[in-house]
Amino acid sequence: MQTVLITGGAGFIGSHLAERLLREGLRVRVLDNLDPFYAVGMKRANLAEVAAAGPDRFEFLEGDLRDPAACRRAVAGCDAVVHLAALAGVRPSIEEPARYWDVNLVGTQVLLQQIEGRDAALVFGSSSSVYGGNRKVPFAEDDPVDRPISPYAATKRAGELLCHAWHHLRGNPVTCLRFFTVYGPRQRPEMAIHQFARLITDGAELPFFGDGSSRRDYTYVDDVIAGVRAALARRAEFAIYNLGGAATTSLAELVQHLERELGRPAKLRRLPDQPGDVPVTFADVGRAARDLGYRCSTVLAQGLARFCAWYQRSKREGRVP
Ligand SMILES: NC(=O)c1ccc[n+]([C@@H]2O[C@H](COP(=O)([O-])OP(=O)(O)OC[C@H]3O[C@@H](n4cnc5c(N)ncnc54)[C@H](O)[C@@H]3O)[C@@H](O)[C@H]2O)c1
Incomplete structure (x- = not known):
């Protein structure tokens, strides 16, 4: 039976992945330091739901990515590592760039060193932010990515580069x-x-930044998880893939969708564009479709309905602020 280590598995994407792999019958180990970037109670609730999907095949290690001993324990006996632990978010990275660098880069390097010598495949959670202010849409994997516009984006691109150097030297x-x-x-x-x-x-x-025309490619979490799963199965030598929704929605349209779904009007406070924010993100998913069979099967209206149903239930039960 395969054992998969998920770093950051107490968080949003990692907990969904952990649940999916446990349901498939795999063993899952999570390394996460329950960083207080947002409510630790949410992460503990995520872990409780994950554990319920396969209590006898799930292990949680509370530890920091930057601690070699914690990483060594975490990677022992693993066939694959999905590295999602990071400080996420563009705007806070502008306030604390050194901390982002420390966790996202030093942490990634420590983890890679502990995997060395094992036959484990690595999947690294990168970000569309690496495309910076790229105006050519949709964004394809071979587009230039040497102009990041936030510290967070720079750490994600640098993470890809670290992973490539490691692959070249160690062969994983x-x-x-x-x-x-x-x-x-x-x-x-x-x-x-x-x-x-x-x-x-x-x-x-x-807070409504700019004139509402900035556009984002939104991806429903189940589609992303299907893409991660396919990447784990494929074990490419070295590959980079976009996992996106392959459609864009303006900020103004997003707010309208949410107003409809929640049955209440939004009170907008108009503010200037934020530094570090990009005007558009839009994924070309052709490569992922070809190699991974990736397909974005959840349209925004459907995904938002599911999100809002979860949000309203969690709010009633006091599980989200
Ligand atoms: N959510 C998105 O839209 C999105 C988009 C692009 C990329 N990503 C990337 O995907 C990954 C997961 O994102 P998410 O939205 O689930 O974020 P998240 O914050 O919910 O999950 C990240 C997890 O990493 C853990 N962590 C942070 N620092 C750590 C450390 N030093 N040691 C161990 N664990 C640590 C946190 O406690 C958290 O549980 C991140 O790498 C993020 O950069 C996310």
Whole structure:
């Protein structure tokens, strides 16, 4: 039976992946330091749901990626590692760039060193932010990615480069997956969809940056998980894939969708564009479709309905702020 280590598995994407792999009958180990970037209670709740999917095949190690001993324990006996632990988010990275560098780069390097000598494949959670202010849409994997516009984006691109150097030297299979704004149940509370749902529900003002025309490619979490699963199965030598929704939605349209779904109007507080934010993200998923059989099967309206149902239930039960 395969054992998969998921770093950051107490978080949003990692907990969905852990659940999916346990349901398939695999062994799953999670390494996560329960970083307080957002409510630790949400992460503990995620872990409880994950454990219920396969209690006898699930192991949680509370530990820090930057600690070689914790990584050594975590990788022991693993056939594959999905590396999702990171400080995420563009705007906070502008406030604390050194901390982002430390966790996302030093942490990744420590983990890679502990995998050395094992026949484990690595999947690295990268980001659409590596495309920076790229105006050529949709973004394809061979587009230039040497102009990141936030410290977070720079750490994600540098992470891909670290992974490539490691693959070249050690030979382990590596797949870097560039996620495009992932949403769904358990989404991080500071991300736009979750934050907007909370503000609309509470009747509070919603910070609306720019003129509402900035566009994002939103990807439902189950589609991303299917892509990660396919990457694990394929064990490419070295590959980079976009995992996106392959469609764009403006900020103004997103707010309208949420207003409809939650049955309440949003109170907009109009603000100038934010530094570090890109005007558009849009994934070309042709390569992932060809090699991984990837397909974005959840359209935004459907995914938002599922997110809002989860949000409203979690709010009633006091599990989200
Ligand atoms: N959610 C998205 O839209 C999105 C988009 C692009 C890329 N990504 C990437 O995907 C990954 C997962 O994102 P997410 O949205 O699930 O974020 P998340 O914050 O919910 O999950 C990340 C997890 O990493 C853990 N972590 C942080 N620092 C750690 C450390 N030093 N040691 C061990 N664990 C640590 C956190 O406690 C958290 O549980 C991240 O690498 C992120 O950069 C996410």
